[in-house]
Amino acid sequence: MKDNLKQLNEIINGIKDVDKQTIIAADRRITSLAKPLKSLGKLEEMSIKLSGITGKIKNNITKKMVIIMCSDNGVVEEGVASAPQSVTLAQAINFTKGLTGVAVLAKANNTELMVIDVGINCDFSHPDIINRKIRKATYNIAKGPAMSYEEAVQAMLVGIEAVKNAKNMGYEILGVGEMGIGNTSTSSAILSALTDVNVEDVVGRGGGITHETFKWKKEVVRNAIKINQPDKNDPIDVISKVGGFDIAAMAGVFLGAAYYKIPVVIDGFISAVSALIAFRLNSKTRDYMFTSHDSRELGFKVAMEELRLSPILNLDMALGEGSGCPLAFSIIDSACAVINNMATFEEAEINDSYLDELKEMDKL
Numbered sequence: 001m002k003d004n005l006k007q008l009n010e011i012i013n014g015i016k017d018v019d020k021q022t023i024i025a026a027d028r029r030i031t032s033l034a035k036p037l038k039s040l041g042k043l044e045e046m047s048i049k050l051s052g053i054t055g056k057i058k059n060n061i062t063k064k065m066v067i068i069m070c071s072d073n074g075v076v077e078e079g080v081a082s083a084p085q086s087v088t089l090a091q092a093i094n095f096t097k098g099l100t101g102v103a104v105l106a107k108a109n110n111t112e113l114m115v116i117d118v119g120i121n122c123d124f125s126h127p128d129i130i131n132r133k134i135r136k137a138t139y140n141i142a143k144g145p146a147m148s149y150e151e152a153v154q155a156m157l158v159g160i161e162a163v164k165n166a167k168n169m170g171y172e173i174l175g176v177g178e179m180g181i182g183n184t185s186t187s188s189a190i191l192s193a194l195t196d197v198n199v200e201d202v203v204g205r206g207g208g209i210t211h212e213t214f215k216w217k218k219e220v221v222r223n224a225i226k227i228n229q230p231d232k233n234d235p236i237d238v239i240s241k242v243g244g245f246d247i248a249a250m251a252g253v254f255l256g257a258a259y260y261k262i263p264v265v266i267d268g269f270i271s272a273v274s275a276l277i278a279f280r281l282n283s284k285t286r287d288y289m290f291t292s293h294d295s296r297e298l299g300f301k302v303a304m305e306e307l308r309l310s311p312i313l314n315l316d317m318a319l320g321e322g323s324g325c326p327l328a329f330s331i332i333d334s335a336c337a338v339i340n341n342m343a344t345f346e347e348a349e350i351n352d353s354y355l356d357e358l359k360e361m362d363k364l
Contacts, residue, residue: 004150004153004154004157005150005153007157008153008156008157008160011160011255011256011259012255012281012282013282014259015255015258015259015282015284015285016261016284017284017287018049018052018053018284018287018288019051019052019053019054019055020052022051022052022054022055022056022057023048023049023051023052025051025057026047026048026051026052026057026339027048029057029339029344030044030047030048030338030339031359032344032345032346032352033338033339033342033343033344033345034342034343034344034345034347034348034350034352035342037355037359037362038362040338042312042335043331043334043335043338044335044338044339046290046312046331046332046335047059047335047336047338047339048339049263049287049290050263050332050335050336051339052287053261053262053263053287053288054261054263055261057339058336058339058340059336059339059340060336060340061172061173061263061329061332061333061336062172063112063169063170063171063172063173064109064110064111064112064171064172064173064174064175064326064329065111065112065113065114065166065171065173065174065175066102066106066111066112066113066114066174066175066176066177066322066325066326067113067114067116067159067162067163067166067174067175067176067177067250067253067322068092068095068102068113068114068115068116068177068178068179068321068322069116069118069158069159069176069177069178069179069180069245069246069247069249069250069253070088070089070091070092070115070116070117070118070119070120070129070178070179070180070246071088071117071118071119071120071134071137071138071178071179071180071183071244071245071246071249072085072088072119072120072121072136072137072138072180072181072182073137073138073141073146073180073181073182073183073185073186073244074137074138074139074140074141074146074182075138075140075141075142075146075182075185075186075220075224076181076182077140077142078140078142078185078216078220079213079216080182080185080206080209080213080216080217080220081181081182081185081206081207081209082206082207082208082209082213083181083207084181085121085137085181085182087181088120088121088179088180088181089120089121089122089124091179091321092115092117092120092126092129092179093126093129095113095115095179095321096113096115096126096128096129100321101319101321101323102177102319102321102322102323102325102326105323105326105327106326108326109326109327109329109330111175111325111326111329112171113322114130114162114165114166115128115129115130116129116130116132116158116162116249117129117130117131117132117133118132118133118134118155118158118245118246118248118249119133119134119135119136119137119138119155119180119244119245119246120133120136120137121136121137122136123136130162132158132161132249134147134151134154134155134158134245135151138186138243138244138245141185141186141189141224141227141228141241141242141243142220142223142224142227143227144227144228145228145240145241145242146186146239146240146241146242146243146244147239147240147243147245147248148240149236149237149240151240151245151248152236152239152240152243152248153236155239155245155248155249155252156236156239156248156249156251156252156255157252158249158252159248159249159250159251159252159253159254159255159256160252160253160255160256160259161252161256162249162252162253162256163252163253163256163257163259163260163262164256164260166262167260167262171262172262172263173262173263173264173265173329173332174253174257174262174263174264174265175264175265175267175292175322175324175325175326175328175329176250176253176254176264176265176266176267176271176274176275176322176325177267177271177320177321177322177323177325178246178247178250178267178270178271178274178320178321178322179246179320179321180244180246181207182244183244183246183247183270184203184204184206184207184269184270184297185203185206185217185220185221186242186243186244186247187243187244187247187269187270187273187299188202188203188204188221188299189221189224189225189242189243190230190238190239190242190243190247190273190277191273191276191299191302191303192221192225193225193230193232193238193241193242194232194235194238194276194277194280194306195232195302195306196232197299197302199218199221199222199225200218201298201299201302202298202299202302203217203218203221203298203299204269204296204297204298204299205297205298206297224242225242228241228242229241230242235251235277235280235281236281238277239251239277246270247270247273247274247277248277250270250271250274251274251275251277251278251281252278253274254274254275254277254278254279254285254288254289255278255281255282255285257285257288257289258278258282258284258285258287258288261288262288263288263290263332264288264289264290265289265290265291265292265324265325265328265329265332266289266290266291266292266309267292267293267295267320267321267322267323267324267325268292268293268295268297268300268317268318268319268320268323268324269295269297269299269300269303269318269320270320271320271322272291272295272300272303272304272307273299273303275289275303275307276303276306276307279306279307286307286308286309289307289309290312290328290332291304291309291310291311291312291328292311292312292313292324292325292327292328293311293312293313293314293315293317293324293327293328294311294313294314294315295311295317295318295324296316296317296318297318312328312331313327313328313331315327
């Protein structure tokens with residue numbers, strides 16, 4: 001336990017600031033491009049942010065990957081999910097066959113998947129699923145802690161290891177997805193515990209449930225927090241009390257991405273909660289994060305407000321799996337194209353002195 005916790009703390013404390021000088025240089029280049037000031041909005045912001053992460057003004061992202069953490073959750077015993085627990089395993093395998101939503105979108109956007117088992121509730125072996133199983137499913141948070149503190153740490157290290165491996169394979173941007181029936185309940189419990197926001201304001205309908213089940217789901221999450229008394233000042237304690245192996249490992253991906261200086265994309269609600277855990281452990285992680293889409297899940301906006309981030313896209317999506325990440329990768333590609341290939345005023349032989357007053361106003 002001590003060795004794992006020491007290793008995790010070394011990663012958390014070893015996260016460095018983004019390159020602020022390169023950010024200034026990238027901003028200067030964006031301002032020099034032949035267009036009205038700020039006219040490309042978030043594309044400009046993304047290209048500048050990416051420059052700070054990589055230390056390069058111009059970037060080309062060719063190798064893209066979504067890391068998907070798969071795990072079962074004991075809270076499904078409470079009847080809070082519409083799908084049976086067996087779907088976790090079935091979909092984990094379907095990721096490798098290219099049959100799921102994220103798999104199809106990944107293929108369409110030149111993106112690879114890394115599928116990792118951190119707690120699927122059965123013994124199985126698959127050549128395209130990485131086995132990092134902590135154990136078969138978490139315990140039921142309605143009756144007690146989901147896992148031990150040590151298991152939470154171990155799961156987070158799985159996520160960090162995944163980033164290290166992805167970097168060694170040459171991947172230049174990562175997305176964070178999940179598969180785990182019941183994990184909107186655990187995510188909601190984590191978010192409420194971390195923020196003190198009312199359960200009613202963070203619990204959504206997940207994969208789709210009846211009105212009665214929705215009412216019961218809120219009660220289960222509320223009771224789980226009351227029974228387990230998670231310490232909001234210790235995000236790892238919160239994960240261990242009311243979280244899941246998938247969420248812990250995903251938080252590890254966000255930590256690892258910042259540590260290894262790789263841009264990382266948030267998917268939907270569960271991914272955003274995992275990002276918030278990483279942010280609470282080290283606020284520098286946010287500077288390495290990009291968002292993808294505006295999730296329909298109720299607590300997503302709460303997580304975004306806590307992170308002070310905003311989604312790139314609004315496609316009325318609520319699938320999870322990391323499905324928004326390949327779409328965001330393509331938008332980030334476009335941001336790179338802007339800063340890399342647009343002509344400056346000088347190159348376009350346009351006198352930009354008419355913008356001087358606006359540039360001064362922009363500095364205020």
